[in-house]
Amino acid sequence: MFAMPPAPAAMAGNYRSVTMASITIDEKICKGCGLCANACPKKVISISKHRMNANGYFVAEAVNKQNCIGCAFCAIMCPDCAIEVEK
Ligand code: SF4
Ligand code: SF4
Numbered sequence: 001m002f003a004m005p006p007a008p009a010a011m012a013g014n015y016r017s018v019t020m021a022s023i024t025i026d027e028k029i030c031k032g033c034g035l036c037a038n039a040c041p042k043k044v045i046s047i048s049k050h051r052m053n054a055n056g057y058f059v060a061e062a063v064n065k066q067n068c069i070g071c072a073f074c075a076i077m078c079p080d081c082a083i084e085v086e087k
Helices: 035-039 073-077
Strands: 022-025 045-052 058-062 083-086
Touching: 022 058, 035 045, 035 073, 073 083
Parallel strands: none
Antiparallel strands: 022 083, 045 058
16 A cells, blocks of 8 residues: 655645734723724724723724734734734
């Protein structure tokens, strides 16, 4: 029976492992300004119509987390540093 030889190390280097990026929004300090939502190219973030923090702001929330590409545009745009991006 024919068996495939193992892939050489150089070939293995042609493949990129795919890891999911994710964001964490600190709702306590979010002001609901929407800058992060506007900056996100993948429409991951939106401003909640229901969740309000102790300061009375409707907060940003990740609604399509699975689409996050880890570009960090949201974190860069947030004036209150309320977003952390992990890759
Ligand atoms: S890291 Fe990029 S893709 Fe992910 S939520 Fe932020 S702006 Fe959107
Ligand atoms: S940019 Fe920052 S403060 Fe503004 S909605 Fe997004 S997380 Fe909240």
